[in-house]
Amino acid sequence: MNKPTRLMRAGQRERRRVLRGAVAAAGSALLAGCDRLSQNEAFVDVLKSAEQLSRAAQKTLAPHARMAQEFAPEAIAPEFRSNGTRNPRDADYQALRRDGFAGYRLAVGGLVEQPAEYSLEALRALPSRTQITRHDCVEGWSCIGRWKGVPLALVLERARPLANARYVVFRCFDSMEGPAAGDSRYYESIDFDDAFHPQTLLAYELNDRPLPISNGAPLRCRVERQLGYKHAKYVRAIELVESFAGIRGGKGGYWEDEGYEWYAGI
């Protein structure tokens, strides 16, 4: 074996210097807070690929109250992309649509003391929140938009969840497969941490206009600390449950039943 040359030693020193810099950068991101950390995509990728972060581990890094980053109006994209269903072909949806959603009612039920139905007017009459956030799709694109809606927490508090309720399931209008597949309507679910988070909304406006059809009219969920597929569009009903057993594939969401992660933290 040859002794390392001076050039090789210089190369090793350089690599060590670069590594130290990277560790220091990661450290300062940690000190600067979880939002910065979660914005550091390379760092998050390293964490995810290193050991497929469990939900528990991720929650330790990103505790309960962590807020998703919000942006200045200048950051809003001129046009918000749409993905997945862009216009549900389901007859009940099309009938409501023809009517400008006047007949729309959001049903809130399942494990609650006080089931309820809300028209869009009733939802708009509740206190609202507006936020400019970035939507990240698992397919590799992002888009910043301004969302207005009623915090999901308000609607849930009014329903008074029963002690055994653990998850909020969103039932959507759009069928994902042909009629032969039976009920293949999109659905999603989140836990109470996310359901009661202040940035989790039932949104009825995008960029100061009623939600476009392609983005989930008349009502869609915003759950800002998770990836795009968790944000149910075309929400028809909200159901509180104790487990996902008996709900379609049992994994808590349409894409989850196809193999995606249930907790899709950003």
Ligand SMILES: Nc1nc2c(c(=O)[nH]1)N[C@H]1C(S)=C(S)[C@@H](COP(=O)(O)O)O[C@H]1N2
């Ligand atoms: N009901 C319903 N919700 C859905 C989807 C869908 O196909 N149907 N697609 C999901 C995916 S993968 C993404 S990225 C976002 C897209 O939201 P957008 O169309 O407003 O961009 O909606 C999510 N919610």
Ligand SMILES: [Mo]
């Ligand atoms: Mo997505």
